[in-house]
Amino acid sequence: xxxxxxxxxxxxxxxxxxxxxxxxxxxxxxxxxxxxxxxxxxxxxxxxxxxxxxxxxxxxxxxxxxxxxxxxxxxxxxxxxxxxxxxxxxxxxxxxxxxxxxxxxxxxxxxxxxxxxxxxxxxxxxxxxxxxxxxxxxxxxxxxxxxxxxxxxxxxxxxxxxxxxxxxxxxxxxxxxxxxxxxxxxxxxxxxxxxxxxxxxxxxxxxxxxxxxxxxxxxxxxxxxxxxxxxxxxxxxxxxxxxxxxxxxxxxxxxxxxxxxxxxxxxxxxxxxxxxxxxxxxxxxxxxxxxxxxxxxxxxxxxxxxxxxxxxxxxxxxxxxxxxxxxxxxxxxxxxxxxxxxxxx
Amino acid sequence: xxxxxxxxxxxxxxxxxxxxxxxxxxxxxxxxxxxxxxxxxxxxxxxxxxxxxxxxxxxxxxxxxxxxxxxxxxxxxxxxxxxxxxxxxxxxxxxxxxxxxxxxxxxxxxxxxxxxxxxxxxxxxxxxxxxxxxxxxxxxxxxxxxxxxxxxxxxxxxxxxxxxxxxxxxxxxxxxxxxxxxxxxxxxxxxxxxxxxxxxxxxxxxxxxxxxxxxxxxxxxxxxxxxxxxxxxxxxxxxxxxxxxxxxxxxxxxxxxxxxxxxxxxxxxxxxxxxxxxxxxxxxxxxxxxxxxxxxxxxxxxxxxxxxxxxxxxxxxxxxxxxxxxxxxxxxxxxxxxxxxxxxx
DNA sequence: GATTTTCTTGCAACCGTTTGCGTAGACAGA
DNA sequence: TCTGTCTACGCAAACGGTTGCAAGAAAATC
Numbered sequence: 001x002x003x004x005x006x007x008x009x010x011x012x013x014x015x016x017x018x019x020x021x022x023x024x025x026x027x028x029x030x031x032x033x034x035x036x037x038x039x040x041x042x043x044x045x046x047x048x049x050x051x052x053x054x055x056x057x058x059x060x061x062x063x064x065x066x067x068x069x070x071x072x073x074x075x076x077x078x079x080x081x082x083x084x085x086x087x088x089x090x091x092x093x094x095x096x097x098x099x100x101x102x103x104x105x106x107x108x109x110x111x112x113x114x115x116x117x118x119x120x121x122x123x124x125x126x127x128x129x130x131x132x133x134x135x136x137x138x139x140x141x142x143x144x145x146x147x148x149x150x151x152x153x154x155x156x157x158x159x160x161x162x163x164x165x166x167x168x169x170x171x172x173x174x175x176x177x178x179x180x181x182x183x184x185x186x187x188x189x190x191x192x193x194x195x196x197x198x199x200x201x202x203x204x205x206x207x208x209x210x211x212x213x214x215x216x217x218x219x220x221x222x223x224x225x226x227x228x229x230x231x232x233x234x235x236x237x238x239x240x241x242x243x244x245x246x247x248x249x250x251x252x253x254x255x256x257x258x259x260x261x262x263x264x265x266x267x268x269x270x271x272x273x274x275x276x277x278x279x280x281x282x283x284x285x286x287x288x289x290x291x292x293x294x295x296x297x298x299x300x301x302x303x304x305x306x307x308x309x310x311x312x313x314x315x316x317x318x319x320x321x322x323x324x325x326x327x328x329x330x331x332x333x334x335x336x337x338x339x340x341x342x343x344x345x
Numbered sequence: 346x347x348x349x350x351x352x353x354x355x356x357x358x359x360x361x362x363x364x365x366x367x368x369x370x371x372x373x374x375x376x377x378x379x380x381x382x383x384x385x386x387x388x389x390x391x392x393x394x395x396x397x398x399x400x401x402x403x404x405x406x407x408x409x410x411x412x413x414x415x416x417x418x419x420x421x422x423x424x425x426x427x428x429x430x431x432x433x434x435x436x437x438x439x440x441x442x443x444x445x446x447x448x449x450x451x452x453x454x455x456x457x458x459x460x461x462x463x464x465x466x467x468x469x470x471x472x473x474x475x476x477x478x479x480x481x482x483x484x485x486x487x488x489x490x491x492x493x494x495x496x497x498x499x500x501x502x503x504x505x506x507x508x509x510x511x512x513x514x515x516x517x518x519x520x521x522x523x524x525x526x527x528x529x530x531x532x533x534x535x536x537x538x539x540x541x542x543x544x545x546x547x548x549x550x551x552x553x554x555x556x557x558x559x560x561x562x563x564x565x566x567x568x569x570x571x572x573x574x575x576x577x578x579x580x581x582x583x584x585x586x587x588x589x590x591x592x593x594x595x596x597x598x599x600x601x602x603x604x605x606x607x608x609x610x611x612x613x614x615x616x617x618x619x620x621x622x623x624x625x626x627x628x629x630x631x632x633x634x635x636x637x638x639x640x641x642x643x644x645x646x647x648x649x650x651x652x653x654x655x656x657x658x659x660x661x662x663x664x665x666x667x668x669x670x671x672x673x674x675x676x677x678x679x680x681x682x683x684x685x686x687x688x689x690x
Numbered sequence: 691g692a693t694t695t696t697c698t699t700g701c702a703a704c705c706g707t708t709t710g711c712g713t714a715g716a717c718a719g720a
Numbered sequence: 721t722c723t724g725t726c727t728a729c730g731c732a733a734a735c736g737g738t739t740g741c742a743a744g745a746a747a748a749t750c
Contacts, residue, residue, distance in 0.1 A: 033699080
């Protein structure tokens with residue numbers, strides 16, 4: 001015996017013999033409505049279990065109170081944790097979150113952006129796919145007035161808002177840590193060359209080694225495309241170097257896991273024959289018998305939350321001065337990664 | 346120089362001096378529109394980069410082409426994998442997916458349901474929070490005509506659609522496997538007693554032991570609330586039993602991870618002093634030096650995909666015969682879990 | 691009692707799109 | 721010339737709310 005239709009404002013108006021506008025105002029506690037009618041309306045609304053059709057409101061207000069989030073995948077705890085940060089802030093502002101995974105596929109990324117645009121999300125938070133090197137589809141959002149904030153995997157161009165973790169300080173700490181532990185040959189499992197974080201990592205790597213007056217062997221810095229296969233290949237290469245590197249810096253914990261597994265298969269003892277330091281500091285690694293010696297915490301929750309805050313701010317600003325033509329400025333928030341040491345030896 | 350408004354059908358109509366209905370039909374390739382106008386309209390639409398305002402369409406059609414997914418969290422790979430299955434099917438049907446996490450908090454769960462209801466999602470897929478024992482908020486959806494399909498953590502009541510992995514066969518295999526390996530005292534780290542899977546697990550546990558004529562010690566079956574703390578407590582208890590259990594069956598891989606960590610801290614050698622078998626068979630465990638001996642694969646992707654298929658089917662059925670009053674039937678899909686052995690010894 | 695003010699309420703437009711129905715014009719047949 | 725049939729399009733209502741403006745009724749002021 002299901003109701004054909006949910007109760008509407010019209011229904012209430014009809015039953016109470018008042019106009020819809022009166023009902024609407026009564027439900028909003030508008031001062032211009034008499035106490036009598038106001039209570040009558042509110043009571044009937046409660047009885048009917050009335051809830052406004054958000055869709056109608058969205059449509060009318062030309063707003064959806066929804067933000068889109070597009071990221072490479074949900075599997076990595078880094079991203080699901082970032083989502084928590086985003087959700088927290090968004091729901092605090094009465095916004096919903098529409099999540100989509102690009103799976104590091106640029107076509108998918110494009111597709112998702114169009115859908116989100118057509119669905120009229122009020123703003124978008126994105127983390128780039130590993131293979132995304134052009135940003136035209138993102139730039140196009142501007143034309144439609146949809147604000148955009150990147151986080152973690154951000155483009156190198158200045159004309160975007162971004163929140164990301166700077167690799168310099170964390171990388172410096174990590175390498176200094178390894179050197180202090182006596183390591184002299186340190187391999188790097190880096191991400192795609194085009195990624196900003198990859199560049200930063202290489203730069204800092206060289207800087208620190210130079211400062212410490214150690215020999216730099218660029219054969220120890222390998223780019224990967226973040227897939228398991230390319231990680232294993234890179235490890236193969238690194239471990240075949242002579243003298244063999246005694247420590248490896250991996251772009252993130254998942255890559256480190258693959259690398260450690262590979263090393264183990266090569267009969268190397270983790271944290272003894274070869275040490276690992278990685279980025280992200282995900283909870284999973286704490287379950288390992290031999291976790292990476294250290295990991296650079298990148299504060300995914302904070303990154304997500306901050307990105308959401310910026311977006312909310314832009315949205316509410318846009319709501320007010322519809323067409324102030326003050327020059328657009330872009331936020332560029334850097335969250336310093338910090339080395340967390342897991343194992344003392 | 347951002348456009349104030351996105352191009353609408355009206356705009357096109359105005360520019361071409363035709364009516365909006367003509368434009369609408371032209372864009373839909375309606376036969377009643379002349380070829381001349383049709384091409385004129387379509388071309389201008391392309392030039393203006395016109396895209397229909399989905400919101401307006403949703404509103405008009407009283408459909409949102411969006412399904413809501415509510416699950417305990419995104420952190421567990423089981424759930425993010427399930428989402429992949431859901432997304433795949435949903436996008437195949439041109440539906441968007443709105444994801445929300447209940448964080449095992451029933452209040453949040455309620456809140457999310459109301460929001461989704463007000464947002465007029467076309468259907469909902471849910472996995473219960475660990476503490477959810479009442480289903481009134483879910484039952485209420487029926488009143489609003491919102492179809493609902495549960496997966497994985499499903500209620501025990503018959504009047505819901507559900508897709509879940511049956512614990513019996515997997516559990517039987519798991520325990521027989523352990524017995525075959527010589528284990529006689531097998532502990533169970535179970536979930537909340539109210540959970541259907543917990544009950545099934547206990548049942549099967551006893552059945553198998555009885556069949557094998559082994560002594561049953563119910564002190565070895567402990568309920569937890571899925572938090573790390575309660576897992577550790579339970580482990581404390583299990584390991585203090587004499588004789589100490591030589592194997593432990595854990596409700597899922599994450600619980601197993603916590604348990605194994607605890608066991609290691611107690612100086613027990615995993616897979617030697619004490620063996621673990623768990624459920625879910627998540628990729629993370631493959632990175633351990635000593636993974637659980639075996640794990641019952643529960644096919645999260647398939648569960649998600651199947652749940653989405655059922656939902657799509659219900660939705661499209663509902664679209665057709667608006668008010669056929671045939672008695673509602675509920676789907677009850679069981680996916681048999683299957684034991685995957687990791688370590689031979 | 692007339693006029694002004696205040697309090698309540700209704701009217702109507704609007705958001706962008708879809709769709710049933712009506713109709714002008716072209717053309718053919720009688 | 722008059723009907724009748726198509727073809728190609730426009731009108732207008734509807735989806736469910738919000739909101740500026742007007743206006744009637746009641747209360748207050750003189």
